[in-house]
Amino acid sequence: DSTLSDLKDKIKSYPDFPKEGIIFRDIFSILRDPACLKSVIDLMVAKIEKLKWNDVDVIVGLESRGFILAPLLAVKLNAGFVPIRKKGRLPGVCKEIAYTLEYRSDVLEIQEDSINQGQRVLVIDDLIATGGSLGATCKLLKGLDAKVVGCLVLLELDQLEGSKNVDAPVESLITF
């Protein structure tokens, strides 16, 4: 199995993508390798169990790369999967929140009936940078009276201290 340092070494970095001054960390360079993909999921499950975050009803994944990891983890944890998407892409009554990303601002939405009051939720994304996306997500979930046990990401850009902008515990597998 791949270790965390093997995984970190495999992440390809693209300077000036999607705009100048941003170093984009590409998780697809690890997901395309079958052994690495399995290790990512196994290591995330081990971390969730160690944190005692495994007793959840729902795993929430953020569009788009959170949609890859969240359902794989939901199957392992016997939880459901609920998407948070950019505005205008989910049918039915949605709750929305405006947020600022590392390189743009946007609006996130969740279907109002997707989570019941008091349900335990774990939030998954590929990466935390400024924490804008996860911070907005936690606010949105708290507005539905969900209990956010925590947020787990594959990569954390730790100089940005994004977890300070999130009103829930944030954990990561790999830090840059």
Ligand code: 5GP
């Ligand atoms: P934040 O809201 O924490 O500033 O930015 C995190 C969000 O932007 C995540 O949803 C993530 O997918 C995306 N993102 C920002 N920078 C990167 C990057 O370098 N690599 C990847 N894979 N995603 C990024």
